[in-house]
Amino acid sequence: MSGRIRALGVATAVAVAGLLAGGCGWGGAEPERGRVQPVTFWHSMAGDLGKTMRVIIEKFNALHPRTPVEAVYQGGYDLLAQKIRTSVVAGQPPVMAQMYEAWTAYLNRDRGQEAILDLRPMLAEPGFDREDVYPVLMEDVTFDGQVLAMPFNKSFPVLYYNRDLFLAAGLDPDRPPATWAEFAEYGRKLTRDTNGDGRNDIWGWSFAVDPWLYLCMVLQNGGTFLSEDGRSANFDRPPAVEALEYWIDASSGPRPFALRSTEFEPQNEYVAGKVAMVLTSSVSKAFMKPMIRFDMGMAPIPQGARRASIVAGTNVGIFRKASPEQQRxxxxxxxxxxxxxxTTFWAIKTNYIPVRRSATKSKVWTEWLKLDPTAGVAISQMESATFEPRFPEWVDCRKVLSQAMTQALQERGNARERLAAANKEINAKLARRHAAR
Structure with missing residues (x-):
């Protein structure tokens, strides 16, 4: 599925405004009697993402004045993780918080001292349609049979491309690359020296070292991250090596078409028209679109021997330390x-994916797709979705992978050697993990 952004007019505003004005679905119960007991929610949603979140929170609080949600911004994700750990050690955690899966696993790693509430009893109550939530998202928050969180801000990697540059290169903008072979072919056609000075002025692709996209490619190559028993890593195997070699060839091979950048530079270069394609989160659309002055297209990420795309983002967990009323x-x-x-409103405003199947069948969503067909690109990858390992040590394993990727790209080779060394280091972490269990 591919799409292009069309002009968004009054109808869009009416559709979204109507979504909020409609009461968000139900009238709500009578306010609880007694004292006000705030429900603290620690999060990392800044800027417009935070504003959209607060719209929903304010709507909730109007229906629940005795237990209002108090959203407390804690900085970026690294800082949020640090503050959550500190609060748990001090015995003063918030009532609920955004958290990645590895954090959740860490907080409940010690039997008898679990910090996160098991939500299964609440899920068993009438009124919550668990089957409507995408199965992979529910599986992602289930640990040893316990449901320890619920999906919150979830996204997929997607392909953004400059339709104008496609046309200039003789490519059909309605047929974006569907495979990595096509991606390389397109990238080379899009890479051009426009002023004849011997240097490329436009590149086909710009990227920063990103384990998220790399791991998608490993799966697409038919690989796995870990052995079946989880005791050893597989990053020294051909599927992982070939994935990294693709990046090296793209940026420093005989016919390079990729510009290696850092952090958010690929997005900036794409917005500036210096690169024709970037592969990044669906949420990046919200940040890039206001600055873009060309015809922007979106499509699912290219695929390999098999289809695979990794869903990312955080979930929300409730802390056991909270009072029963706060937990409720x-x-x-x-x-x-x-x-x-x-979840439909959240997806439309932020470009995160809706977490329920019913959202994509709703009238508001279908009307939105008529105005912006690209809105359906990210969620179209749900059929081939999976998630990364969730054990606490995975955070450090990811860093090891990132370092290996960076070194191999800087050296313009040695993918096999760097990944073998990374695999050895990850295996050592896995050995310590299993020895401590």
Whole structure:
């Protein structure tokens, strides 16, 4: 599925405004009697993402004045993780918080001292349609049978491309590359020296070292990250090596078409028209679109021997330390936020994916797709979705992979050697993990 952004007019505003004005789906219960008991929610949603989140929170609070959600921004994800750990050690965690899966596993690693509440009893109650939530998202928050969180801000990597540059290179902008072989072919055609000075002025692709996309490619090559028992890594195997060699060839091979950058530079270069394609999160659309002055297209990431795309983003967990009333209110909020109407609104405004199947069948969503067909690109990858390992040590394993990728790209080779060394280091971490269990 590919698409292009069309002009968004009054109808869009009416559709989204109507979504909020409609009461977000249901009237709500009578306010609880007694004292006000705030429900603290630690998060990392800044800027417009935070503003959109607060719209939904304010709607919830109007229906639950005795247990209002108090959203507290804690900085970026690294800082949020640090503050959560510190608060748990001090015995003063928030009522609920955004958290990655590896954090959740860490917080519940010690039997008898689990910090995160098992949500299964609440999920068993009438009123919450668990089957409507995409199965892979529910599987992602299930640890040894316990449901320890619910999906919150989830996204997929997608392909953004400059339709104008496609036309200039003689490529059909309605047929973006569907495979990595096509991606390389397109990239080379798009890479051009426009002023004849011997240097490329336009590149086909710009990238920063990104384990997320690399891991997608490993799976697409038929590989796996770990052995079946989880005791050893597989990054020294051909599927992993070939994935990294693709990046090296793209940026420093005989016919390079990729510009290696850092952090958010690929997005900036794409917005500036210096590169024709970038592969990054669906959420990047919200940041890039206001600055773009060309015809932007979107498509799913290219695929390999098999289809695979990794869903990313955080979930929301409730802390056991909270009072029963606070836990109940936190669960009410999680239900509210993930309700069809609200997850649809969240997806439209932020470009995260809706977490419910019913959202993509709703009238508001179908009307939105008529105005912006690219809105359906990310969610179209759900059929081939999976997720990364979730054990606590995976955070460090990811860093090891990132370092190996960076070194191999800087050296313009040695993918096999660098990944073999990384694999050995990851295996040592896995050995320590299993020895401690």
């Amino acid at each position: 209110a936190a669960w009410e909020f999680i239900q509210f936020f993930s309700a069809t109407e609200n």
